[in-house]
Amino acid sequence: MEPMNWGILGAANFAAEHMGPAIHAAKGARLAALATSSPEKAARFEAFAPGLAVHSNYDALLADPSIEAVYIPLPNTLHIEWGLKALAAGKHVLIEKPLAMTAAEIDRLIAARDASGKFATEAYMIVHHPQWQLVRRWLDEGRIGQLRHADVAFTYDNPDPNNIRNRADVGGGSIPDIGVYAYSSVRFAARAEPVEMSALIKRENGVDTFTQVRGEMAGPGGQFSYAALTATRLFARQEVTFQGESGRITLTAPFNANVFGEAQVHLHTKTTTETHRFPGVNQYVLQVEAFVAHIRDGAPYPWMLEDAQKGQAMIDMVRAGEV
Incomplete structure (x- = not known):
């Protein structure tokens, strides 16, 4: 079976140092595309993923028919917006934590996941x-x-x-x-x-x-x-x-x-x-492999959007409990 082609929205340092290499090293996965307008930032990814397709903007990557899954390490306030866009583009999506700023925001992502038939979850690697x-x-x-x-x-x-x-x-x-x-x-x-x-x-x-x-x-x-x-x-x-x-x-x-x-x-x-x-x-590699196995083989996945939403609800509770 061909490896799952992944794309990354943005050239965040964390993606360059950890998740990008993990995606490319994981069994059944290949880092195939990156969205960034910076050649210098793209070069960091091309060093471990030769032949990487570099798109100048996020929408162009989402329109790439060769990309099956997208990793989103954008600023926290953009996670839901681009997660919804990735699902609408027919991609599976792994979104960096925190998934959202409030638990209520995640309702839209759950609904979009269910409507699209694609897999979406938070990148909570420790599980x-x-x-x-x-x-x-x-x-x-x-x-x-x-x-x-x-x-x-x-x-x-x-x-x-x-x-x-x-x-x-x-x-x-x-x-x-x-x-x-x-x-x-x-x-x-x-x-x-x-x-x-x-x-x-x-x-x-x-x-x-x-x-x-x-x-x-x-x-x-x-x-x-x-x-x-x-x-x-x-x-x-x-x-x-x-x-x-x-x-x-x-x-x-x-x-x-x-x-x-x-x-x-x-x-x-x-x-x-x-x-x-x-x-x-390497828990990042294990995370990607579990993501691929869930999609390809229906293997159990330990951290669903519903788990992330309950985690965000606890964050909301902590903030509401400020003394």
């Missing part, structure tokens, strides 16, 4: 990493007893006022950039949803740079307390801990595995300590 699948299985199996508490920290320092993540007009801030990981990682692993949330939020120029969340979540095993810290003005930190009545699970590179550090999961109980390491696993 494809075996470390998160392992943690989910451990929690399902009750390896730490009943879950009582989960806490997350995801921080980095980005003071550049011109960086897109520090611009309110395009949906910048720590909550949309990394809150989607801090919140929905626990939702995914514990099969839980928020019950109530309160948040201390600090801003600079209309963009949240520090958000501390406390609340309660509920899953199959009952209700548990939850705490999360996201910040874009602190030294880099990534850590997730699930504490139960009889054990604890800790992830030391939960989100940027093999970039922040080696992915490791530690299980501590009263009598044992168990550690699993995942060197060299």
Whole structure:
């Protein structure tokens, strides 16, 4: 079977450094087109994808009949607009997180997906990493007893006022950039949803740079307390801990595995300590391969638009709970 031809809307740094190479390296996929008006930016993609077709604008790429799937790493406020256009053009679409600015916006994308018969979802890559699948299985199996508490920290320092993540007009801030990981990682692993949330939020120029969340979540095993810290003005930190009545699970590179550090999961109980390491696993490649397998073979996909919408609903709840 011929590989699935992919196109990328825009030459974002993240696409050049991570998702573009992942698409081209994934089994059953090929990066075949890019939309950018900059020859210099296109050259970064052509270096790992020789023969890449470069379109001068997004509409031209969507009109390319050879492209079957589109990846959208545009500014946050443009995700829904171009996701709808890609579906209307008959493309499958993988949209960078956060999918939208509010949960209600995603209704239009779900309706367009259903009407088009094409696949569309959020690029929430961590659910494809075996470390998160392992943690989910451990929690399902009750390896730490009943879950009582989960806490997350995801921080980095980005003071550049011109960086897109520090611009309110395009949906910048720590909550949309990394809150989607801090919140929905626990939702995914514990099969839980928020019950109530309160948040201390600090801003600079209309963009949240520090958000501390406390609340309660509920899953199959009952209700548990939850705490999360996201910040874009602190030294880099990534850590997730699930504490139960009889054990604890800790992830030391939960989100940027093999970039922040080696992915490791530690299980501590009263009598044992168990550690699993995942060197060299590329969660972006796994994400693309799962996307292709879902379309080609009907394989299960762990993160649908409905999952992303519930994650955005939690973000909305955090913002509404500001104190």
